[in-house]
Amino acid sequence: MKTMKGIELPISTMIVIVVVLLVILGVVSLWISGWGGGATGLSVEAVKASACADYMKIGCDEDPFLVPVNFDADQSGEIVPKISCDRICKQGPGPSDCDNLRTLARCWFGCPLQEIKICVKKLCGCLQ
DSSP, X not given: OOOOOOOOOOXXXXXXXXXXXXXXXXXXXXXXXXXXXXXXXXXXXXXHHHHHHXXXXXXXXXXXXXXXXXXXXXXXXXXXXXXXXXBOTTSOXXXXXXXXXXXXHXXXXXXXXXXXXXHHHHHHTOOO
């Protein structure tokens, strides 16, 4: 009776195959984890909901600048608190509101600066 042998590959070929499989696994895991920013839309909505809840607590007639968000609202690549305001929507140094509800509304939801309070009220669902 003749027994069948498995596939015989040189050790260098097996190493190459293992490395290729690890690279493919790494790329797939980065893609699934949202490395390219795929989950941004969901996090922006969650941040907006949280900031709007805080805004309604202080009163919808207050300045949205007073509501900080723990999110990169001005899209500068970092979270900047109210105490170090120096950016405005990726435009570099200049006057800004930093990472708060006013900036979130302007940079992520298109609220015009001239009507920011009205726009934020509508965005947050405040009663007029």
